[in-house]
Amino acid sequence: MTTLAGPASGRSRQLAGTGILLRLALRRDRVTTPVWVAVNALMVLSMPGTLRGLYGTTAERVGLVHQVEGNASFRALIGPVFGTSVGALTVWRVGVYAAALAAATSLLVVVRHTRDEEESGRQELVASGAVGRRASLTAALLAAAVADAALALLVTAGLAGLGAGGALAFGLGLAGVGMVFATTAAIVAQLTESARLARGLTAAVLAAAFVLRAAGDSAADGGASLAPGTGAGSSPLTWLSPLGWLENLRPFADERWWVLALFAAAAAAQAVVAYALAGRRDTGMGFLPTRPGPAAGRLGTAGALARRLQRGGVLGWSIGFFLAGVVYGGLTDGAADLVRDNDSARRIVERMGGRSGLTDAFLASTTGMLGLIAALYVVASVLRLHGEETSGRAEPVLACAVGRLRWAASHLTIAFGGSALIMTLAGLGFAVGRGEEVLPVLGACLVQLPAVWVVGAVAVLLYGLTPRLAPAAWGVAVAVLLIGWVGPALDAPRLVLDLSPFGHLPKLPGGAMRWTPVLTLTGLAAALTAAGLAALRRRDLAG
Incomplete structure (x- = not known):
């Protein structure tokens, strides 16, 4: 019995204090995170009313879609259209940017409660108590998950009137993008010694994801983008980007529920890497050490x-x-x-x-x-x-x-x-x-x-x-x-x-x-x- 309980006991010791650190993180973020989640949700939920005012009839929406289909620049900037319903147009108009904002919120939360804490020296004080080695990272990921879950809940409830399945798919897709970049930030936070560099590198990954999606959407056949349930309108480049996965989930346009497995797999794989790295370094250190400065200072x-x-x-x-x-x-x-x-x-x-x-x-x-x-x-x-x-x-x-x-x-x-x-x-x-x-x-x-x-x-x-x-x-x-x-x-x-x-x-x-x-x-x-x-x-x- 002792042998069987040992590994589990060791894992539990490494997560000791996670609940307390999570409550502390949520308390520290009690203003900023709700504001960013509310802004994101309001941006999404205000769009259906705007679209109804602009394109109230099916004929007007079809005309808009055909104009967008023939414009590669618009597909690169906003994304392809997969339907003519108000819900499908809402996802087209704000989906990419809502996902990018969810990703930015998640990465900022994770970096703040991991690398920022280590850089300031507070993590060393916390670690001197009865707190497990991986508790801080777990609390940071859970804080990001709370923010993403709140966004998913607001979006799903707010868009349910347009179609419960599409609203749920869109909400889960936004949360999935957020968690993918939360775990990306968790990896980068283990690699660097600077919170500023960690935020910059993760933001660069987000920018690269946007560029890949834009390149894929502009290269795709816009004229086929309305074919529901098919691969038409998607480029291989789009599938290399988590932002492109949200598009290919196709909320309100014959949803592809299996795409959610991509978000879960990517987040889980990156979390495993982040935990493995966290167990192999000293507090305050990183696998990419800061380059030493010159022997004589040059900043006078x-x-x-x-x-x-x-x-x-x-x-x-x-x-x-x-x-x-x-x-x-x-x-x-x-x-x-x-x-x-x-x-x-x-x-x-x-x-x-x-x-x-x-x-x-x-x-x-x-x-x-x-x-x-x-x-x-x-x-x-x-x-x-x-x-x-x-x-x-x-x-x-x-x-x-x-x-x-x-x-x-x-x-x-x-x-x-x-x-x-x-x-x-x-x-x-x-x-x-x-x-x-x-x-x-x-x-x-x-x-x-x-x-x-x-x-x-x-x-x-x-x-x-x-x-x-x-x-x-x-x-x-x-x-x-x-x-x-x-x-x-x-x-x-x-x-x-x-x-x-x-x-x-x-x-x-x-x-x-x-x-x-x-x-x-x-x-x-x-x-x-x-x-x-x-x-x-x-x-x-x-x-």
Whole structure:
């Protein structure tokens, strides 16, 4: 009996304390994770009503599908269509992006509760107690599973009226994508010694999955994409991507339930690898050790250190925005033609981009969307100050001849200047994609900056008041994103749209340039930033 009980007892000891760590992880994520899950669910659940308003009849939906079938660029950007029902069109319109957001949420949760904890030194304190070797990894994966299960439940319940089977398939597919990337992040967290590198590498895997899916969908035979229950419309490249698996699950279009086995198998296999790696390394170490720096330091100023710390993020966002500009620039004329004959769709584009020519309105709406996404960049960059302080890395810098304002300004210069850089590159990308003059669309991108800076300034103010308030800046950014993204589609009142700083900007290109709101928002951003820095100067640093 002792021999038989030994291995089981050993495994249970390695998982000791998992429940306590899970409760701690859920408590720490009680704001951020529910917000991201709610945003994802709201994005999905708002789409059926929008589609009914835009394409209320079967004939209109069939016409939309035939237009999409013949456009490889749209298939690459959004995916193929497998049916003409409202449910099938909902999956087509938001499926890829909801899955990508679920993947991003899961990978962030796992990295935060594994590699972040080790890098900060908290994991070593936890491990000194009655906590098993694999308890931390298990709790992190379970926290991600809770988030994915909540998303699946909300999506399934919200779309059940369109078809219970399709809603369940879509919900499970989104959860499956989330868990695949959660276990990917678990592996990467064992390989690296840096949480920032772990997030970057897992995000690169997600980007590669998107590119593989896009390449496969653009190469597939769009004209056959409506053949239910067949392999038509799918390319081998699509099957190499978990995002492509969600498409081939085909919710609301003769579901292929066996595709769910791919998600389960991939997540299980990666979890086994992650657990095996976790048992073969020391706490705080990784299988890809950090490259040692030079014998003599080359970073002589706080600004140089800030640039070194944030250069990877700026580079990644810059490449992404330029490529997004190229893609959307190439789609401009085709997208305008797609909504030209649909009054409801045209009105939504005009609400987002102004009532100038339809092509200019589409450009204004897409540059506005990139501005909303740039607000996420500026919040992430500003909150690097919060990360440096709470991890204890800011204290040694400030112990030298570096004041708080100088230290903070070095990071804020990159945050606000980096947002200007990525929007400039987006404008250049639009010009490359369209093959036309650069100045009008570049101006449309740059006019978004005052609103982006206001969101960043709110993050500075919250961080300056107290580190505990800093994560609330994500809630502000998400609220602005929802107002700008969902508000026009739901025909929200002007009062609601005006809650976002982006609602006050001139609609360029095509609209009249109005300097008053631009200057007002710039001044507001400066005032909020100054107030945040004043508060930072007066408070104690986090211990």
